[in-house]
Amino acid sequence: MASRALQRLWGWSCSAPGALPLEHRRSYEVVAQTFVLASLGHLLFACVLIGLQIPLLIVLNLACVATNTAALMLHRRLQLHRAMTVKLSATLLLITSSVWLIGPDAGFEYYFFLLLCEMLISDMAARYKIVMSATVGSVALATLLMAPHSTPWMLEAEAFREDIRLTNLVMVFLILGLILWRLHAITERCEHHFRRDATHDYLTTVLNRRAIFHEADMLWQQGRDFTLLLLDADHFKQVNDTHGHTAGDEVLRHLAYIVRAALREGDRLGRVGGEEFLIVLPDSTRGEVLSVATRIRRCLADQPCRMEALTLSVTFSMGMATAQEATSLQTLIDMADRRLYRAKSAGRDQLVMSDLEIIGPAAMS
CATH class of the missing domain: 3.30.70.270 (Reverse transcriptase/Diguanylate cyclase domain)
Structure with missing residues (x-):
């Protein structure tokens, strides 16, 4: 029963609206699933941070869950650029805050590359991608150059530095792997639909x-x-x-x-x-x-x-x-x-x- 409810929720969250042309469905579903996977990642990371007792980052991760949910709602209304901008802005704030609080060598800088990957696989206009890529790159460069290399929190918890870095590395690879896996699965399904539509009569479903x-x-x-x-x-x-x-x-x-x-x-x-x-x-x-x-x-x-x-x-x-x-x-x-x-x-x-x-x-x- 719970499994069926989760499947319906996943389908509702990630399935493209019927009015969306087939050529845009792949990108729509990939980005929608990215929002959902990112929310799950933030929830998981919030649990890790509870153990490390970093209240501000716990709050920021939970705020990102809410922001991703809002972005998904905008995405479902086909406000694609606004949804991506909301998601990127909230995640940039979280990454920057994490680097400043914990230091630039704790692995939070890896998420800048994940953000670029998420945006580049989307179906946004080229101009939007260029502007947002430049924004992400500028924020990443400024954060890494200006962030303090030692913080009061890290001086008290030096032993956790390597654990946090490894956790971030595993999380980035896990999320990136999930995104690429879903991208492959969705692409295969869309290619099947393209081939079917190219060879079959739309009215009778026999060969054209x-x-x-x-x-x-x-x-x-x-x-x-x-x-x-x-x-x-x-x-x-x-x-x-x-x-x-x-x-x-x-x-x-x-x-x-x-x-x-x-x-x-x-x-x-x-x-x-x-x-x-x-x-x-x-x-x-x-x-x-x-x-x-x-x-x-x-x-x-x-x-x-x-x-x-x-x-x-x-x-x-x-x-x-x-x-x-x-x-x-x-x-x-x-x-x-x-x-x-x-x-x-x-x-x-x-x-x-x-x-x-x-x-x-x-x-x-």
Whole structure:
């Protein structure tokens, strides 16, 4: 139960808003998770400082937790520059105070480099990155040059100096490792989404025109036997004209679902036009193609597209062409297209398997 609640909280904190374009989601999620990880790091370090009894730094670390939370809220409202500025300002104050209180050789100076890393992996404008990098660099240089090398606190706790330095070093490597790990995971997920969107039709989720033709081209280049089955929804324009494009979109999704369910394992389906679909069937016999076409027709007859107050029965005209019939892939595609339109001319709801063979509805029942 607690685990599920934490997962929901993590998802709410770090997931990009739906309105954010996909190309900006990676950076958004990386920065959001950086805010969360930094807050956890400050909490952890506050516990260490309680043991070392440094009240001011405990308060500053807890203040940074509150500041990171505020920055995350600004980030969720897509006020990205303001969120990063708030986070950097609070952390710079904490680092500078730590160096001045404990000394420049206790490892707090490592966090300046971590700040630069966090900012540079963000999706901020180049000008903003340059200005903030110069600011961080200037503050770091001034702090290290002007901070006292011995402080009253350190004179009383010299034995803790090496422990604090090692703690800071471990914390920096831990946070940096977590950030890079999350950056890799988020990048992999976003790349997967990019590849899916580049190769799939947004409405029906089947392959798009370029991707399905690429599948056919690969089979052609490999010299394999395969069959193209080109399908066109009959009277689809009437669906749009009579019932609207929303109904038309629902019909297309239904058609894609029916066709995909009727295919063999290894067959590929793509949408190549408004209401046209192309099936690539590798290593298929005439009987197997006819069996696929028959399953599609039967499923369409048994499962019409049902909407709230509307049921629409749609049929396909189909044109088939095999790789052995053509001398080039384009010739093969043109052959399937020509046979498809012959099926439509012959009365629709037909399968034209060759220039001499038309399979009508009765034969596919």
